[in-house]
Amino acid sequence: MTTRALYVLTAVNLAGLALALGQQLRPVFAADEPPILRGRGLQIVDSEGRVRASISVLPPSADEPCDTVLLRLITERGRPTVKIGASEPTSGLSFAGPTGTKDSYLILQTKGTTSSLRLRNEDGREELLTPK
Numbered sequence: 420m421t422t423r424a425l426y427v428l429t430a431v432n433l434a435g436l437a438l439a440l441g442q443q444l445r446p447v448f449a450a451d452e453p454p455i456l457r458g459r460g461l462q463i464v465d466s467e468g469r470v471r472a473s474i475s476v477l478p479p480s481a482d483e484p485c486d487t488v489l490l491r492l493i494t495e496r497g498r499p500t501v502k503i504g505a506s507e508p509t510s511g512l513s514f515a516g517p518t519g520t521k522d523s524y525l526i527l528q529t530k531g532t533t534s535s536l537r538l539r540n541e542d543g544r545e546e547l548l549t550p551k
Contacts, residue, residue: 469497483509494518516541 463472477487485506492501496518516523523541536548
């Protein structure tokens with residue numbers, strides 16, 4: 420191969436490289452319509468990799484005969500302290516006490532045509548409020 424042919428081949432390679440880099444470095448624009456994220460669940464993790472929030476679709480169970488959508492907010496120690504759930508017959512939200520407690524909670528719930536608010540302290544005192 421002659422020196423001239425090597426120069427031409429080098430120039431063609433550089434042009435190809437410049438074209439490839441130009442396509443990679445072009446500006447990116449947001450789409451007019453944002454895409455939809457679809458899945459069976461979603462987890463948000465903290466910098467340590469611990470799940471801190473989740474949204475799940477739970478299959479029917481003995482307690483709940485329908486699918487249930489459940490949002491959980493979880494403390495850094497792994498305790499789900501806020502839950503929001505929805506299914507066809509029941510929906511509600513609950514707030515639990517901090518790690519180390521087991522009986523401090525609040526539950527706001529509708530089940531069928533009945534609604535209630537249950538408050539419970541760690542000392543066992545409880546109050547159930549229902550419409551009169």
